Each structure stands twice: as C-alpha cells, then as structure tokens.
Amino acid sequence: MRLSNRTPRKVTLNLTSLIDVLFILIIFFTVSSTFLEQPGIELKLPEAESSKSHTAQKIIIYIDKEKDLFLNDEALSFGEIVPAVKSRIEAQTEKSVVLRADEEVPHGFVIKLMDELRKNGIYKIVVSTVKPATVNRK
Numbered sequence: 001m002r003l004s005n006r007t008p009r010k011v012t013l014n015l016t017s018l019i020d021v022l023f024i025l026i027i028f029f030t031v032s033s034t035f036l037e038q039p040g041i042e043l044k045l046p047e048a049e050s051s052k053s054h055t056a057q058k059i060i061i062y063i064d065k066e067k068d069l070f071l072n073d074e075a076l077s078f079g080e081i082v083p084a085v086k087s088r089i090e091a092q093t094e095k096s097v098v099l100r101a102d103e104e105v106p107h108g109f110v111i112k113l114m115d116e117l118r119k120n121g122i123y124k125i126v127v128s129t130v131k132p133a134t135v136n137r138k
Contacts, residue, residue: 044104049131059097061098063100064105065105085117096126101127
C-alpha cells in the first residue's frame with residue numbers, strides 16, 4: 001500500500017469579489033439615502049438645557065434677525081403666513097408647526113406670531129432650540 005507524501009494545499013480566500021460587493025453596497029446606500037436639507041436662512045437658535053431633537057416636520061416657520069418670515073423655503077409676509085400654514089396643515093396628520101426664530105428676534109414678535117396661529121386653530125407649535133455647548137465651570 002502506497003501512501004501519498006504530498007503536502008496539503010493551502011486554502012486561500014479571494015477577497016476581491018467581497019470588497020467589490022461591499023463597495024457597491026456602500027455606494028447604493030449613500031446614493032439612495034435621503035438627506036434633510038436646511039434652507040439657506042442663517043439663524044442662531046437660542047440655547048436651552050431641556051432641548052430635544054425632533055423629527056423633521058413638513059411645516060417649518062423661520063424668522064431671521066430682520067423679522068423676515070419663511071414658510072419652509074418660501075418668503076412670506078406676516079399677513080400671508082397664517083393662511084399658508086392653515087392650507088398646508090390640513091394635509092398633515094400630526095397638525096404641528098415648528099417655529100425656528102433667531103435669538104435676536106424680539107420676544108414680542110414671536111408671541112404675536114404664535115397668537116395668530118392659535119387664533120386660527122393651530123395649537124401644536126414646537127419652538128426649536130439647540131443645546132448649549134458644555135463649558136467647564138469652576
């Protein structure tokens with residue numbers, strides 16, 4: 001009886017095809033994912049310790065330093081904002097409005113806008129803030 005004295009072959013794993021598939025998956029997910037774009041309105045939001053992140057809403061009112069009003073990307077006057085919000089909120093299930101006002105906007109102006117919204121049946125108003133930067137206090 002004759003036994004073979006051959007050494008066993010080394011098993012190699014070809015990673016080229018695996019890397020190709022991973023790169024294609026990465027490209028697919030980056031291209032197909034949706035990105036939330038913020039409009040080009042420059043705001044410095046006020047800071048609040050109890051600030052929470054919220055999901056993107058369809059109705060966002062922006063107020064910049066000069067008290068200019070924007071409904072999502074559309075610039076509107078004070079008289080036009082409430083009817084535009086009312087027409088858009090009817091299609092929304094949650095019926096909420098996000099209010100993003102620059103910290104330099106007078107408080108009275110923000111309250112006046114909130115009052116007009118409430119007079120027209122829009123009660124769920126989310127005021128957007130940011131968390132303050134952590135500072136070491138001694």
